[in-house]
Amino acid sequence: MPKVLISDAMDPKAAQIFRERGVEVDEITGKTPDELIAIIGDYDGLAIRSSTKVTKAILAAATNLKVIGRAGIGVDNVDIPAASAQGVVVMNTPFGNSITTAEHAIALMFALARQLPEADASTQAGKWEKNRFMGVELTSKTLGLIGAGNIGSIVADRALGLKMKVVAFDPFLSPERALELGIEKVELDELLARADFITLHTPLTDQTRNILSAEALAKTKQGVRIINCARGGLIDEAALKAGLDSGHIGGAALDVFVQEPAKESPLFGTPNFVSTPHLGASTSEAQVNVAIQVAEQMADYLMSGGVTNALNVPSLSAEEAPRLKPYMALAEKLGSLVGQLTHGAIGRISIHSEGAAAELNQKPMVSAVLAGFLRTQTDTVNMVNAPLLAKERGIEVREVRTEREGDYHTLLRVSVKTDAGERSVAGTLFGPSDAVGAAPRLVELFGIKVEADLAGHMLYVVNEDAPGFIGRLGSLLGEQGVNIGTFHLGRRSAGGEAVLLLSVDEPVTAELLGKVRALAGVRTAMGLSF
Numbered sequence: 001m002p003k004v005l006i007s008d009a010m011d012p013k014a015a016q017i018f019r020e021r022g023v024e025v026d027e028i029t030g031k032t033p034d035e036l037i038a039i040i041g042d043y044d045g046l047a048i049r050s051s052t053k054v055t056k057a058i059l060a061a062a063t064n065l066k067v068i069g070r071a072g073i074g075v076d077n078v079d080i081p082a083a084s085a086q087g088v089v090v091m092n093t094p095f096g097n098s099i100t101t102a103e104h105a106i107a108l109m110f111a112l113a114r115q116l117p118e119a120d121a122s123t124q125a126g127k128w129e130k131n132r133f134m135g136v137e138l139t140s141k142t143l144g145l146i147g148a149g150n151i152g153s154i155v156a157d158r159a160l161g162l163k164m165k166v167v168a169f170d171p172f173l174s175p176e177r178a179l180e181l182g183i184e185k186v187e188l189d190e191l192l193a194r195a196d197f198i199t200l201h202t203p204l205t206d207q208t209r210n211i212l213s214a215e216a217l218a219k220t221k222q223g224v225r226i227i228n229c230a231r232g233g234l235i236d237e238a239a240l241k242a243g244l245d246s247g248h249i250g251g252a253a254l255d256v257f258v259q260e261p262a263k264e265s266p267l268f269g270t271p272n273f274v275s276t277p278h279l280g281a282s283t284s285e286a287q288v289n290v291a292i293q294v295a296e297q298m299a300d301y302l303m304s305g306g307v308t309n310a311l312n313v314p315s316l317s318a319e320e321a322p323r324l325k326p327y328m329a330l331a332e333k334l335g336s337l338v339g340q341l342t343h344g345a346i347g348r349i350s351i352h353s354e355g356a357a358a359e360l361n362q363k364p365m366v367s368a369v370l371a372g373f374l375r376t377q378t379d380t381v382n383m384v385n386a387p388l389l390a391k392e393r394g395i396e397v398r399e400v401r402t403e404r405e406g407d408y409h410t411l412l413r414v415s416v417k418t419d420a421g422e423r424s425v426a427g428t429l430f431g432p433s434d435a436v437g438a439a440p441r442l443v444e445l446f447g448i449k450v451e452a453d454l455a456g457h458m459l460y461v462v463n464e465d466a467p468g469f470i471g472r473l474g475s476l477l478g479e480q481g482v483n484i485g486t487f488h489l490g491r492r493s494a495g496g497e498a499v500l501l502l503s504v505d506e507p508v509t510a511e512l513l514g515k516v517r518a519l520a521g522v523r524t525a526m527g528l529s530f
Contacts, residue, residue: 002066002302004045007031007052010071011291014047021299037061045298047071054078059086067091067301069294072281075311084312091297091309095150096290097281102154104280105199105229108253111274112197112225113138115251118271136196139163144195146211147202147230148173148183149378150392155199156183167191170202170393172377174345175419177394185345192219197227203378204231206529214239223250229280232256237267244270255280326429327357327412328368330440333454333530334414334427335372337442340528341425341460344418348396349373356410358401366399369414408443423447427454442488445499450490452501458528459508464521465491465498472519473500480512497523 003024006015010027018025028039033053040046040062047069048054054068059082068078070092083090111117114135122129143159145152145168156166166183169191178185188211191198198220202208212226212235220226226249228235237258243249244267253274257265260278267273281290300306307313331351351366370386381389390397408428415424426444442452463469470489477484485503492498508527516525 002044003042004047004298004302005040005043006047007036008047008049008071009051010047010049010294011288013288014071014291014295017292017295018299021296021303023299023302033058040065045069045302047294047298048077050074050077052077054083056082059083059088062086062088067298069093069298071287071290071294072097080312089301089307089313090311091294091301091307092311093290093293093297094309096293097283097286098151099154100283100286101229101280102151102158102201103283104255104276105151105155105201105227106158108227108229108255108274108276109138109143109197109199109225112227112251112253112272115272117274138197140165141196142167142194144191144198145169145183146188146191146198146200146234148178148181148185149201149389151230152199152201153181153392155201156181164197167194171343172346172374172393172395174347174394176347177392180394188216189219192216193221195221195224197225199227200230200234202230202234204233205377207377209233210236212236212240214242217243217249220249222248225249225251225253227253229255232258232260232262237265241266241270244272324360324364326438326440327360327365327410330412330427330429331365331368331414332372333440334412334425334442335369335374336376336530337372337445337454337528338414338416338423338425339373339376341446341526342416342418342423344420346393346395346416346418348398348415348417349390350398350400350413350415350417350424352400352402352413352415354402354411354413355405355408357412358403362399362401365412366397370397373414373416411443413444442501445490445501448490448492448497448499450488450499450501452488453486453503454530455503456485456530457504457507458530459500459502459504459512459516460524460526460528461500461502461516461522462524463498463500463519464523465493465495466521469498469519469521470500473516476515476519477502477504480515482506482512501528 001024004018006027007029009029015025015027037058040058044064045067049071056079065088067089073092073094075092078090080090115133119133142165145156148168148170159166160182167186168183169186169188173185214236217239240252244252251272255276256278297308351369367386370390371381374381374386374389411426411428413424413426415422423446427440427442429438430441431438440454442454483505488501490499513525516522
């Protein structure tokens with residue numbers, strides 16, 4: 001009988017489900033790391049919330065551990081690389097608290113609209129300042145959603161019920177999905193100019209960090225009210241403070257902060273500012289939901305091998321895994337590449353396998369492509385939930401197989417259709433295609449033949465094919481102290497469009513990109529990460 005340890009306080013229904021499914025369970029909470037190390041070796045599964053920190057030391061002592069289940073979304077308290085290296089599956093419950101978080105955003109919107117915290121404090125102080133608190137109605141106001149995924153779409157539904165107009169900025173929101181939700185898809189600048197209220201529902205990534213920067217906040221409507229129940233770091237807190245002090249921003253409500261726990265902040269005490277201590281998921285219903293879900297997922301894995309919402313493994317049988325592993329690595333890298341390079345509303349993703357790849361189980365490769373693609377925009381995606389997330393965003397997914405071999409023994413092509421047209425990338429495996437050590441290799445990029453590894457940090461440049469350009473670029477990188485690891489290039493035709501992919505030792509900075517883009521002949525320059 002498998003044995004599970006619940007090491008954080010969790011709803012009793014979790015233990016009940018384990019026992020009903022034939023899993024022995026102990027509920028031992030509040031242990032120190034050393035105390036946990038002393039007992040963890042007896043368990044096949046570990047169910048946690050946010051208090052337990054699953055470190056390398058704990059994993060090293062967990063000689064029988066097969067699965068870690070996090071009742072909630074965030075897994076910052078789990079060393080996932082160490083767990084993966086040890087063969088431990090890490091699961092979370094990414095959708096168990098969506099409604100709760102969406103409702104908290106709506107509650108904060110009401111609090112800002114009617115100045116409820118200030119009015120409560122004033123009234124309980126015996127002041128009865130009825131004329132001081134002149135609020136605004138939500139009816140007919142425009143709500144701007146930054147992020148229209150699972151939580152954002154719930155907020156949109158609630159806002160429409162309040163007779164608000166809803167506009168949304170989300171690169172992954174298709175026109176069809178927007179129509180289905182009853183909202184209007186817009187670009188960020190238009191949202192900033194039109195919205196009376198702005199609420200954020202996007203993960204914190206390189207693309208979304210400080211999405212509401214000082215520059216962006218300056219573009220907002222006078223008196224705008226801003227709510228963030230997603231992630232700290234999406235808003236420039238200093239710029240938000242300045243906007244509140246000047247009166248340009250009519251109010252702000254934050255449930256999340258750059259530094260947490262936020263026991264000090266320049267925003268505290270600012271008029272028209274409301275704060276809560278990361279309560280988005282803190283309802284009794286949400287706690288029950290995530291407890292039930294994590295117990296069901298872990299029990300399924302321990303009793304039958306079923307994998308749901310795993311962050312570090314795909315849904316695979318034991319027989320398929322070794323042969324599929326290199327293909328999935330190739331698929332994920334191609335998905336990540338096209339995701340980083342594609343802009344605009346995504347209507348369709350096509351995955352076309354040729355040769356040896358066409359003979360294999362396509363589902364894990366498709367999931368790997370989608371996970372790589374969506375990971376550029378969301379931090380909760382994995383190979384199990386990627387197809388669901390794509391469906392929620394209205395992205396059509398097509399699979400095409402061609403068993404005949406072309407120029408390569410095996411080839412995987414990923415094509416993305418956007419409102420700007422269709423573009424594709426293709427890759428193959430170097431070395432024995434059925435060997436774990438076979439290396440993914442890019443062989444085509446948007447119609448241009450190119451051979452390149454996809455690893456680490458890379459600089460992507462599209463330029464006019466003209467004499468002297470490579471020398472100028474190399475000189476610039478040398479002046480900036482940038483060390484080139486590998487250098488790959490291709491072109492459509494002599495004197496036409498050319499593309500360069502350079503691997504570099506450090507992440508590509510915005511300052512460096514600005515200098516590269518200033519070079520004569522450069523059409524596009526971007527930093528990539530794999």
